[in-house]
Amino acid sequence: MVFEEVDLKARTLTINFASSKSSTVHIGQGILADPETWTFLNGTTQLALITNPTVRELYGELIQRVLPHNADVFEVNDGEEYKTLESYTALVDSLIRHQYKRNSSIVALGGGVIGDLAGFVAATYLRGVRLIQVPTTLLAQVDSSVGGKTAVNHIRGKNLIGAFHQPEHVVIDTTTLDSLPQRIYAEGLAEVVKYGVIDDAGLFCWIERNQEAILARDPRALQHAVTRSCEIKAKIVERDELESGVRMLLNFGHTYGHGIENAAGYGKLLHGEAVSIGMVLELELSVRLGLCSRDTADRVKRLLASLNLPTRLPNALAAQDIESAMQHDKKATDTQFRFVLVRNLGNAVADYVSDFGLIRAILMETS
Ligand code: NAD
Ligand code: GLY
Numbered sequence: 001m002v003f004e005e006v007d008l009k010a011r012t013l014t015i016n017f018a019s020s021k022s023s024t025v026h027i028g029q030g031i032l033a034d035p036e037t038w039t040f041l042n043g044t045t046q047l048a049l050i051t052n053p054t055v056r057e058l059y060g061e062l063i064q065r066v067l068p069h070n071a072d073v074f075e076v077n078d079g080e081e082y083k084t085l086e087s088y089t090a091l092v093d094s095l096i097r098h099q100y101k102r103n104s105s106i107v108a109l110g111g112g113v114i115g116d117l118a119g120f121v122a123a124t125y126l127r128g129v130r131l132i133q134v135p136t137t138l139l140a141q142v143d144s145s146v147g148g149k150t151a152v153n154h155i156r157g158k159n160l161i162g163a164f165h166q167p168e169h170v171v172i173d174t175t176t177l178d179s180l181p182q183r184i185y186a187e188g189l190a191e192v193v194k195y196g197v198i199d200d201a202g203l204f205c206w207i208e209r210n211q212e213a214i215l216a217r218d219p220r221a222l223q224h225a226v227t228r229s230c231e232i233k234a235k236i237v238e239r240d241e242l243e244s245g246v247r248m249l250l251n252f253g254h255t256y257g258h259g260i261e262n263a264a265g266y267g268k269l270l271h272g273e274a275v276s277i278g279m280v281l282e283l284e285l286s287v288r289l290g291l292c293s294r295d296t297a298d299r300v301k302r303l304l305a306s307l308n309l310p311t312r313l314p315n316a317l318a319a320q321d322i323e324s325a326m327q328h329d330k331k332a333t334d335t336q337f338r339f340v341l342v343r344n345l346g347n348a349v350a351d352y353v354s355d356f357g358l359i360r361a362i363l364m365e366t367s
Contacts, residue, residue: 006220011227015146015234017166017241025146025170025234027227029219032059032134032173035066040169041132046104047071048095050118052078055110055136058179063109063134071107072098076117080266083113083153085161091121105130108167111137111184112144112271116159119150123165133167136176138188139272142195142229143250145170147237153266157328158258164242172230174222186308187272189214190253192225193307194279195232197300198249201346203228204303211306248350251331252340253279256363259326263317269310276309277366284362285353286341296344312366319363 010028017023024040031037041047049071051060056075064071074094076087095104106129108118115133122131135145151162177185189207196204206224207214213221233250240247257278261269280301286292301311313322331338336354343349353359 006224008219008223013230013234015166015238017148017238019241020148020164020166021168023146023148023166023168023170025172025230027172027174027223027230029175029223030173031171032176033062033066035068037171038066038068041068041105044069044105046098046100047107048098048100048104049073049107049109050076050091050114050121051109052076052082052114054078055114059109059136059176063107067107076114078113080113080153080271083117083151083266085152085154087117088120088152091117092125095121095125100125100129102126102129105132107132107134108145109134109136110140111135112140115140115144116149116151116162119148119165119167120152120162123150123163128165131165131167133170135170135172137180138177138185138226139191140188141172141174141177141226142188143191143233145172146230146233147247147250148241156262157325157330158262160328160330166241172226174219174226177217177222182308184270185217187270187276189225189307190272190276190279190304190309192229193300193303193309194250194252194275195229197279197342197345198252198340198348199232199236199346200228201344203232204300204345207307208303211303215307248338249340249348251338251350252342252348253277253282255326255329255331255337255339256281256322258329258331259322260313260317262325262328263321264314269314273310276304277311277313280304280311281362281366282339283342284366285339285358286343288358288362289341289353291349292342292344296342299345300342313363315367317367319360319367322363323360 133145148166151159261274
C-alpha cells in the first residue's frame with residue numbers, strides 16, 4: 001500500500017469465534033474520548049476499570065468522563081513483575097468486596113501486563129464476566145489485546161497460569177501511543193515485524209520502506225501498522241482460537257524469547273525486546289536447518305536493528321539459564337522444543353526441534 005493512501009477514518013473489525021461470542025475491534029485516532037465509542041456499555045450496572053498508576057495519570061480521567069456508567073477504579077503496581085497471582089488475588093478480593101455480580105464488566109486500560117492480568121480476572125471471576133480491552137501500548141494494540149489470551153506469570157515461567165477469554169470489545173486509540181517512551185514504543189514494533197515475517201511479506205516491505213515515518217509515529221503509519229497487524233491476528237485467531245494449529249505461528253520468536261525474558265528477570269528486558277532477540281535466534285535455527293536463506297535472516301535482523309530493537313543477547317545472560325527457563329515453557333516437551341521456523345518472508349511453520357546441541361549452540365553464539 002502506498003503510504004499516502006492510508007485512510008485515517010476509524011475502522012471496526014469483527015472476529016467470529018466458533019466457541020465463544022464475537023469480538024469487535026475499534027481502531028482510530030481519538031476514539032477513546034468520543035462518547036459514541038462507548039455506547040455498547042449502555043445499560044451496564046457495574047463497571048470495574050483496572051489500570052496502573054502510570055496509565056491512570058495519563059488517561060484515567062479522560063476515560064472516566066466518557067464512560068456511560070461510573071466506574072470503580074482498581075490499580076495494580078506498574079510492571080511485568082506484578083503480573084502475578086498475588087496481584088490477581090488482590091483484584092478478585094476487591095471485586096468481591098464491592099459485590100460485583102456476573103453481569104458486571106471489566107475494562108482493562110493499559111499495556112499488555114494490565115490486559116493479561118485484568119483479562120485473567122475477567123475470565124475467572126464468577127466463572128467469567130464481560131471484558132473490554134483498551135490497550136495503550138503499541139504491543140498491546142497490535143497483539144495482546146486481541147485474541148483472548150489472558151495470563152499471569154509464575155516464577156518458573158511466563159504466562160504459566162491463564163485462560164482463553166475473548167474481549168467483547170477492543171478499543172484502540174492510536175493517539176495514546178504519543179505518550180509512550182521510545183523504548184516501549186520500539187518493543188511493540190517487534191510484534192509488527194513478526195506479522196510481516198510469518199504472514200505478510202507486503203507488510204514487511206512496507207515497514208522497510210517507511211521506517212522513518214514509523215519511528216516518528218506518523219498517524220498514518222500508526223494507523224496502517226496497527227490495522228494491518230490486527231487484521232492478520234484476527235484472521236489467524238478466527239481460524240484457530242485455542243492454538244491447536246495456525247495460531248502457533250504467532251509465537252515466532254517466543255520459544256527463545258520467553259526463556260530470555262524469564263532468565264533476565266521479569267521487567268529487565270521488555271517482552272518485545274526478548275521477542276526481537278528470539279526472532280533472530282529462531283531465524284538462525286531456520287537457516288541451520290536448511291529452511292531459510294541467510295539473506296532473509298540478515299534482512300530481518302537489519303530491520304529490527306534499524307527499529308532500535310536488540311538483536312543479540314545481553315552479556316549478563318547465561319545460555320544455560322535461558323535453556324533451563326525454556327524447559328518450563330508451554331512450548332516444550334521432555335524431549336523437544338516447538339519453534340516457529342521461517343521458510344521465507346511471509347511463510348513460516350511451527351515444528352518441533354529435538355537437536356538440543358544446535359539449540360544451545362545458537363544461544364552460545366549469540367551471547
Ligand atoms: P506493559 O503493559 O508493562 O507496558 C509497558 C509500560 O508502558 C508500562 O510501564 C506501562 O505503564 C506504560 N504505558 C502503557 N501505556 C502507556 C502510554 N500510552 N503512555 C506511556 N506509558 C504507557 O508492557 P507491554 O509491552 O504493553 O505488554 C507486555 C506484556 O504483554 C507481557 O506480559 C506479555 O507477556 C504480554 N503479551 C500478551 C499477549 C497476549 O496474547 N495476551 C501477546 C503479547 C504480549
Ligand atoms: N501473542 C500470541 C497469541 O496471541 O497467540
